[in-house]
Amino acid sequence: MESFFKDGDKNKTQGCKSEDFTQPGSTDTTVQLVISLALGISAFFAFCALRPRWKALYEARKRRVDPVVKLPQLPDTFFGWIPALYRVTEQQLLASAGLDAFVFLAFFKMAIKLFGTMFFFAAVVLEPINLHFIDNDNDGRTSKSYIASVFRIPSSGVVSPWATMEDDSPPDKSFDSDMGYLWSYLVFTYFFSILTMYFMDKETRRVIRVRQDYLGTQMTLTDRTFQLSGIPKDLRTEEKIKELVERLEIGKVESVTLCRNWKDLDDLVDQRSQLLHMLEETWTVYLGQKPAQPILASSSRDRAPEIGVGDEEAGESGPLLTAPGTRQLVERKRPQTRVWYGFLGWQSRVTDALDYYEEKLRRLDEKIHAARKRTYEPADLAFVTMDSIAACQMAIQALIDPRPGQLLTKPAPAPSDVVWRNTYEPRVKRNARGWVITAFVGVLTIVWLIPVAFLASFLSICTIRRFFPGIADSLSRHDVTRALVQTGLPTGVVSLLNVAVPYLYDFLSYYQGRVSRGDVALSSISKVFFFTFFNFFLVFTVFGTASEIFAVVKESFRDLGTIASTMAGKIQNLSVFYLNFIMLQSLGLFPFRLLEFGSVALYPIYRMGAKTPRDYAEMVEPPIFNYALYLPTALLVFILCLVYSVLPGGYLVLLLGLCFFTLGYFTYKYQLLYAMDQPQHATGGAWRIICYRIMLGLFVFQIVMSGVLGLRFAYFEAAAVLPLLIATFWYAYNFRERFEPLTRFISLRSIKRGEDPGGNAIEDEDFGGEGERERERLRRGSTVDEDREKGLRFVNPSLVISLERPWIYEEPPPPEGEDEDGIADYRPGGSNRNGARSSDALGRQQSPADSTASSESLGDTHIWRDNWESNP
Structure with a gap:
C-alpha cells in the first residue's frame, strides 16, 4: 500500500509506508503519559469523593452480602478505603465473591510477582548492555532523544527494523563490531521463559489446591x-x-x-413478563396524573385501584367532615389504548388500558396454570x-x-446458572449452532480487519496529508497536536473497541447453545481474546495493514522464516505504540473502571426512562462483572510484556505492565467484593484459559526473539531458540495431561467426610500463612455457593415461578392469590402489609424480610437519585 505526498519540510516526494500508519514518534510517549495521568488522576479523585456519597452504586454488592461473611466496612475517608481494601484476606474473598473471583485475581497477583522479577533483571542487567551497544551503533546516525534511541526511532518519526540506516535495507555483517551482546538476548529468552513457566506452574498448583479444598468442603x-x-x-x-x-x-x-x-410454557412466561411491565407503566402514568377534582365516594371494589399513593397519608390533614366508612377519591383521566382485531388486524377500537391489560394478564395466567399441568x-x-x-x-x-x-x-x-431454553434442544442442534457461530466468529474476525485497518491508516499524519495537506502541515508543526492524532486517537479507538466488542461476542456465545451461563462466560472470554490478539497484535505486527496480509502469507509459503522475521521487525516498529497502549490502559482507564463511569454517565438516561417502582429497584441492582470485558485485555498486556521484555527498552514495558496489573488487582478486587455482582458459576474454569493464553504468549515471544537474532545475522543464536520452543510445547502438553483434569473435577481424596475433618489439601502458604484458625473458619462456615443455593432445586423456573402481581406502589405487592381483603384479584391491591410469603424466580420461599430488603433497595434508589439531582 503506497501513497505519495509532498513533504513540506523536505520539499520532495516521499512514500507513506504501512509502518507510518500506526507508528508514533518519540514525543508521543510524553504526551500519552500526560493524557493518561490527567484522565486517571481526575477519575480517581472523583471516585474517592463520590464513593461515600453514592453507596447505592459503589457498595451495591456489599449491602447484599450475608452478614456472616463479615466483609470489612470500608472507611468513608478520602483515602482510608485503600489500606482497608488491601487488608481483605483471600479467605474473605473466597467466602464473599467465590472461586471465580479468586482465580481471576490470582492471575493478577502472579503477573505482579513475575513482572516485578523480570523488571529487576531487565533494568539492572539487560538495559545497560542494550544502552552500551545501541549508543555505539547510533553514533552520528540516529535520533536525539533517549526514548528514540532505546526503540531505534529516527528523528523523522519513521521507524523500520533497522532505523539506524539511511534506508530500510538490512545491514551487512560489518554493521556490528561486536556481536557478543546478542548472546544476552538468547540467555534472557531462556531465563524469562523458564521464569514464566515456573511462576505459572507454582500458581497453578496453588489454585488447584484451593479449588479442591473449596469444592471438597462444601455440600451443595x-x-x-x-x-x-x-x-x-x-x-x-x-x-x-x-x-x-x-x-x-x-x-x-x-x-x-x-x-x-x-418452549410453549417458557414463551407464555416471557409474554407475561412483558405484559406485566406494560400494565405497571400504565398504572404509574395513571396515578402520576394531576387530579382533576376531589370527590367523595364509598369504598368500592371497582374504584379501589384509583386511590393515589399519597391518599393514605392524608390522615389528620384530610377533611374533618368526611363521613366514616368513606374514602376521599380523586378524579383522573383513565388511560386508553387501541386494540387491533378482525381480519389481518385491520379493525381497531379504543378501550380502557387498565381494564384491557388486567383482563389480558388474567387470561394469560390461566393459560400458564393450564400449561404447567401438561405433559x-x-x-x-x-x-x-x-x-x-x-x-x-x-x-x-x-x-x-x-x-x-x-x-x-x-x-x-448451578441451578440458577442453567440456561433452560438450551436444555431441551436436541444435542445435534446445539452442536450445529455451536459450529455455525464459531464459523461466523471466524468470518467476523476477518471482517474486523476492514475497520481496524481503516482506523490504523486513517488516524495518521500520512493519510491526513494525502487528503488534507494543510491540516497535516499544521499538525506536524507542533509535536503535541501531532502526538494527539498519531498516538492518542489510535490507542483510544483500540481501547474503545476492546470495550464494545465483548458485548457482541457475549451475545453470540449466549446463542451458541451452552447449557450454563458459566460456559457462556468462558466461551465469550475465548472469543474476545481471539479478536483482541488477532486484530490488535497479529494484524499490526505480522501484516502491518490489511492490504499486506496476502503478500505476507504468499511469501511465507516460499520461506517459513518470513513470518518470524516480519514479526520481529515490526514488533520493534510498534514498540512505542504498544507502550502507549499499556500506559493508557493502566494509568488512564483503570480509575475510570473504578469510577464506573458508564453507570454514572448512563444514570440520568436510566432515571428518565424509569417509571415504575420495579424500574427503580432494578436501577440499584449491582452491575454485572463481565470477565470477557476485562480478562482478554489483561492477557494481551501480559503477552506484550513478554514479547518486549528482552528488546531494547523492554524494562519500560515491564514497568508499565507492573503498573497495569497492580492497579488492575486493586480495581477488580474492590469491584468484585463491594460494587459488582458475578452470577456466573464457572468454578474457576477461567484458569485453564489463562494458562493456555500465557503459553501462546511464550510461543510468540520465542518466535520474535528468534526473528530478532536472525535479522542480526546471529543464525546460531536464532537456531538455539528451537529447543526452547520444543520445551514449551512439551510443557503445554504436560499441563493438559496433569493439571487440566484437576481444574475440571474434584479428586476423591479432596472430598471431606465427617470422619476425616482434618484431611484437608490446603496449606498455610496458600493463604499467605494465615494459619489454622482461618482455614477452620472457611471449613465451618458456609461458602458463597452454599448460601446462593439454599433452597434451590433443578427445576425450570417457568414451572414454579410465582406469578407476580403488578408493582405500582413503593413496597412490593403480595404474591399471587388473595389480597389483603381475602379476595382473589389481579389488580395491584396495595402493599404487602400482611407479611404474606412470596416466592422468587426459582421457586424458593421469600420471607417478609426479603420483601423489606427489596423495599430498602428502592430506598437506595431515592438516595442516589437525590444525591445525583443535588450534585449532578
Missing part, C-alpha cells in the same frame, strides 16, 4: 449433581434413568430432573443428583456407555 446441590446428555429415547423417563445409574453401583440417586420441551416431550438431557459428592464425581469421571455420543456425563451447573 450442584456438587452432588451431574449432567447426563445423549440419553436414548428408550431411557427418557426419570425412573429408568434412576435405575440405570443405581445399577452402576456407584451410589444412591436422590432425584432426577429430566429436561422436557417446555411435555422429554429431551435427551437430565440432571441426576446423587447422595454424595464422591458418587457424583465417579459418575462424571467415568465412561458410562460403550456407544459413542450416548450417556455422556459432565459436571452440572
Whole structure:
C-alpha cells in the first residue's frame, strides 16, 4: 500500500509506508503519559469523593452480602478505603465473591510477582548492555532523544527494523563490531521463559489446591449433581434413568430432573413478563396524573385501584367532615389504548388500558396454570443428583456407555446458572449452532480487519496529508497536536473497541447453545481474546495493514522464516505504540473502571426512562462483572510484556505492565467484593484459559526473539531458540495431561467426610500463612455457593415461578392469590402489609424480610437519585 505526498519540510516526494500508519514518534510517549495521568488522576479523585456519597452504586454488592461473611466496612475517608481494601484476606474473598473471583485475581497477583522479577533483571542487567551497544551503533546516525534511541526511532518519526540506516535495507555483517551482546538476548529468552513457566506452574498448583479444598468442603446441590446428555429415547423417563445409574453401583440417586420441551410454557412466561411491565407503566402514568377534582365516594371494589399513593397519608390533614366508612377519591383521566382485531388486524377500537391489560394478564395466567399441568416431550438431557459428592464425581469421571455420543456425563451447573431454553434442544442442534457461530466468529474476525485497518491508516499524519495537506502541515508543526492524532486517537479507538466488542461476542456465545451461563462466560472470554490478539497484535505486527496480509502469507509459503522475521521487525516498529497502549490502559482507564463511569454517565438516561417502582429497584441492582470485558485485555498486556521484555527498552514495558496489573488487582478486587455482582458459576474454569493464553504468549515471544537474532545475522543464536520452543510445547502438553483434569473435577481424596475433618489439601502458604484458625473458619462456615443455593432445586423456573402481581406502589405487592381483603384479584391491591410469603424466580420461599430488603433497595434508589439531582 503506497501513497505519495509532498513533504513540506523536505520539499520532495516521499512514500507513506504501512509502518507510518500506526507508528508514533518519540514525543508521543510524553504526551500519552500526560493524557493518561490527567484522565486517571481526575477519575480517581472523583471516585474517592463520590464513593461515600453514592453507596447505592459503589457498595451495591456489599449491602447484599450475608452478614456472616463479615466483609470489612470500608472507611468513608478520602483515602482510608485503600489500606482497608488491601487488608481483605483471600479467605474473605473466597467466602464473599467465590472461586471465580479468586482465580481471576490470582492471575493478577502472579503477573505482579513475575513482572516485578523480570523488571529487576531487565533494568539492572539487560538495559545497560542494550544502552552500551545501541549508543555505539547510533553514533552520528540516529535520533536525539533517549526514548528514540532505546526503540531505534529516527528523528523523522519513521521507524523500520533497522532505523539506524539511511534506508530500510538490512545491514551487512560489518554493521556490528561486536556481536557478543546478542548472546544476552538468547540467555534472557531462556531465563524469562523458564521464569514464566515456573511462576505459572507454582500458581497453578496453588489454585488447584484451593479449588479442591473449596469444592471438597462444601455440600451443595450442584456438587452432588451431574449432567447426563445423549440419553436414548428408550431411557427418557426419570425412573429408568434412576435405575440405570443405581445399577452402576456407584451410589444412591436422590432425584432426577429430566429436561422436557417446555418452549410453549417458557414463551407464555416471557409474554407475561412483558405484559406485566406494560400494565405497571400504565398504572404509574395513571396515578402520576394531576387530579382533576376531589370527590367523595364509598369504598368500592371497582374504584379501589384509583386511590393515589399519597391518599393514605392524608390522615389528620384530610377533611374533618368526611363521613366514616368513606374514602376521599380523586378524579383522573383513565388511560386508553387501541386494540387491533378482525381480519389481518385491520379493525381497531379504543378501550380502557387498565381494564384491557388486567383482563389480558388474567387470561394469560390461566393459560400458564393450564400449561404447567401438561405433559411435555422429554429431551435427551437430565440432571441426576446423587447422595454424595464422591458418587457424583465417579459418575462424571467415568465412561458410562460403550456407544459413542450416548450417556455422556459432565459436571452440572448451578441451578440458577442453567440456561433452560438450551436444555431441551436436541444435542445435534446445539452442536450445529455451536459450529455455525464459531464459523461466523471466524468470518467476523476477518471482517474486523476492514475497520481496524481503516482506523490504523486513517488516524495518521500520512493519510491526513494525502487528503488534507494543510491540516497535516499544521499538525506536524507542533509535536503535541501531532502526538494527539498519531498516538492518542489510535490507542483510544483500540481501547474503545476492546470495550464494545465483548458485548457482541457475549451475545453470540449466549446463542451458541451452552447449557450454563458459566460456559457462556468462558466461551465469550475465548472469543474476545481471539479478536483482541488477532486484530490488535497479529494484524499490526505480522501484516502491518490489511492490504499486506496476502503478500505476507504468499511469501511465507516460499520461506517459513518470513513470518518470524516480519514479526520481529515490526514488533520493534510498534514498540512505542504498544507502550502507549499499556500506559493508557493502566494509568488512564483503570480509575475510570473504578469510577464506573458508564453507570454514572448512563444514570440520568436510566432515571428518565424509569417509571415504575420495579424500574427503580432494578436501577440499584449491582452491575454485572463481565470477565470477557476485562480478562482478554489483561492477557494481551501480559503477552506484550513478554514479547518486549528482552528488546531494547523492554524494562519500560515491564514497568508499565507492573503498573497495569497492580492497579488492575486493586480495581477488580474492590469491584468484585463491594460494587459488582458475578452470577456466573464457572468454578474457576477461567484458569485453564489463562494458562493456555500465557503459553501462546511464550510461543510468540520465542518466535520474535528468534526473528530478532536472525535479522542480526546471529543464525546460531536464532537456531538455539528451537529447543526452547520444543520445551514449551512439551510443557503445554504436560499441563493438559496433569493439571487440566484437576481444574475440571474434584479428586476423591479432596472430598471431606465427617470422619476425616482434618484431611484437608490446603496449606498455610496458600493463604499467605494465615494459619489454622482461618482455614477452620472457611471449613465451618458456609461458602458463597452454599448460601446462593439454599433452597434451590433443578427445576425450570417457568414451572414454579410465582406469578407476580403488578408493582405500582413503593413496597412490593403480595404474591399471587388473595389480597389483603381475602379476595382473589389481579389488580395491584396495595402493599404487602400482611407479611404474606412470596416466592422468587426459582421457586424458593421469600420471607417478609426479603420483601423489606427489596423495599430498602428502592430506598437506595431515592438516595442516589437525590444525591445525583443535588450534585449532578
